[in-house]
Amino acid sequence: MKNLSLLALMLFLGLTQPALAQEISTKKLINNHFKAIEKYKTLDIEDESMEQFIMRGTMAVGEIKNIPLTITYWKSHARMEMEFMGAKMIQVSNDSISWTKDPFAKGYTFEKEDGDVDALGFDETKAYDLKELIELAGWEPLEVKETVLDSLEVYELMIKTKASDLNDIESDLTYSFYFEKDTYFMIGVSHDDVYSLSLNYDVIDNILLPTVYLSISEEDGVMRMDISEYDFETSIDAALFEMTQEVREAYSAHLQAEKSKTSEPSPIQVLFEEGVSLLGEKKYDDAIKKFNKALEINANDNIVLNRRGLAKLYSGDTYGAIADFGRAMELADSTEYPTLYNNLGLAKYYLGDYKGARADYEKALAADSFNINYNQNMGLLMFRFDDYEGVDKYYSRAIAIDSTVGKSYYHRAIGRAELGKYEEAYADYVKAGELGVDLAEYHNYKAVTLYRLERYSEAGEAVQAAIERDSTNNQYYYNLAEIYEVNEEYNKAVEQYNHLLRRDSTLHRVYAARALAYWELSLMKAARADIDKAISMSPESAVYYDYRAYIKEEAGDYTGAIEDYTSSLNLEQDANIYYRRGLAKINISNKFDACTDFKKAAELGNEDGKQALSEHCKL
Template identity: 35%
Template sequence: MRKLLFIFLSLIVFSAASGQDAPLEAAKKKLAANDFAGAKADLSKIIDANPKNKVALTLRGEAKMGLEDFYGAIGDLNFALETDSTYAEALNNRGEAKMALGDAEGAIVDFTKAIKFNAKFTEAYTNRGLAKYDVEDLQGAYFDFSKALELGPADADKYFNRGVAKAELGEFVSAIDDYTKAIELDKTDASLYNYRGVSHYNVGNLDLAIADYNEAIKLETKDAQMYENRALAKGAKLDFKGAIEDYTKAIELDPQEPETYNLRGVTKYSIEDHDGAIADYTKAIAMDATNPVYFDNRALSKTEKEDFAGAVEDYSSSIELYPNDPETFYQRGLVKLSMNNKYDACLDFKRAEDLGSADAKAAIKKNCK
């Protein structure tokens, strides 16, 4: 899993300890082995003997983060910073704890201070980039991830992080370059191929996208999203059979995701399997009855089957959920015309026109005199 999806706790590297620092070194070894409870116990003894030991306080804060006691971690890091307000490692770790608690804005303040006191603190730049990404400061995240790469050492995580920021900014070609560099450094991570596949898809490189999704699925066979992504690319290539197979696999892996049923329904609609499409839209609606798109899509298939009353019902449900979509009024008006209900159809066309539909305006001119 990449750093963008989860803030990893990092061990702080301190100067080589003298013989009197043996207890501190023993605690660090326990931290490195993820024995957070043991490390916390050892560090508490050190702190009891010296309550202003900023290194021990910072390390105990890290142990508490490992135990998911983030408030306790912040408490220890606050004490460390009372001893030395310029201690960059404590500021960085406190920022990580705040991130874990969902306080990205507060985390950015701490990471910025850490960078102020250690201008070459690569991890603080990475962490600040992650926090900025969380608050949708994509340009800021881009800058910080670039700075982390500049400071080095280069690794797959750093290129991946910047690639994601670029993709979010719509710079898909440049994102592909970063994902490719990440893959050169780590060919075993399925997410790298998957994300590069998404960028290829967004610039219309469908064959390259499918090739990346193939590699991702070879490495991670149980990720429903990867199958769904490949299905989208296959659908764009008009390989509807292949797309349906991938959507079906995605549903097997994650049967509680309504959007996958919806997308499979759209694909079935494309091959005129309207019964199958209706069945999928119905499953999507059963899982999420608040999405008007699912009702719109089912209405289209019902219209193809000449179930006009059912289509009107679905369009009406969609309008209740989202009453400002001109296309839904326009489509419901067309169905009502098919039912020879010109009066109500014209009312729908008028509402669609008021909402900005040029098609509805033309329909009024033709049908509503």
């Protein structure tokens, strides 16, 4: 949910335009707030009575909701645990360092603790103490307004900032603080489209505690914590905040890696990085040369072999890529197998070995099912098997892992459209567009789904958007013409067909389609000329004979229509065409042969044929 617009933020919050200010001054509001909270304690981890406690609840980040969450505080230490898709993420921090075990990243990450400052610039140990901000930091209250936050009527106090050592905030900025109108509790603060809200206060042991935390910004989207329990009584084990042997080993490796970054890079590292840069610039041959030189220094560097394999793959040397990936697999440790299996699968996909690609992708996913790229690749492969349920499954997994990637919604939309789930497909197309997908083919696919939903005007707009982005694709013009036809705008359809035939006069299906448009316009001579042209160019297309038969019937030439229906049926058995030929035979009083056609149509399941058999062929 990155890149939220201001409008989207306002819709989420339910912010309305300010009403007329109530008769309350800034001074009175601040005094009422101080009075309201003076009998309570507020959450302060520096207060000895609150130096250890546990918060339990759920978290929602973007579209991923109901993530079980536990946060344990002990003196200056904190431990957060979250469960997601059967995996547990753990983050521990103390005065000097924090470490995170991320099951999706397959390892630990470490960060130095430089003090807790939130996105609004507040020091989290002093964050929103209004008395300190006004009396010690010298912030200046400006005005009070009435506002609505998500249906909750609140006071909005606007304050001008002044820089101080209390928080990392510049002078002369305007911050908004929000207060419940009934209780005068502070429920949040905002500045520059970043919001931090604490809602639904409870009192436990005389401590004023919010049960809902919201953090909202355009950059990071929406994060929400719903706290179901605060526990100040539990005895907390200090060992929860200590590094295990596994963490110590990972931290040692982290320190070694950090140290190596400051060291002079080796010749092989320089060549490798130059090759990676060229690979990113799509200069594949030059990248391969750099990787070759690196491998002259160490022929058994599996990392270099893997990247050279990718360069070969993208340059068209698929077999060479497979050889490099295979050699890298022999040299790599097990942690690198998922990446190599994925790359092998990709190479086999390019070769058209879809079964082989599937086997390799399955191995990659068995080792790391939370990798978005592996799920996306498997989802794309499922199109080759016409397994649209599989497309939905793997792209849904990719979206659960990262809901900000537009192409996942785009491909899932295509799969859902193939399953006939047009409403769901359209919703995915809209989401993909919001996330930046703007390909010509995206607009065309969306148009097809809108067409299936009988939203023809919007379908036409989507196809025109596709044409604006790629005016060379004949299919887009053809689709636009079909939309005009369903809207009975036959002249506009003819214009599109004319345009296509000026570009390529060998398009027999365009002649056939234009013939039907001319027929609807009662331009029978032009319609006949076009369908004759289509048949001469593609005499094996049964449907063209059907079209010409319709035109002949319109002109009263039933004998000619019967001939074309017969040509069509010689190429392709069709119950409806038997029925139509039977009707033509009725029109020339050939009842016996007509009944034979009606019988054949009925045997093939055509209901009109059954009715005609009953009506015209009574025994």
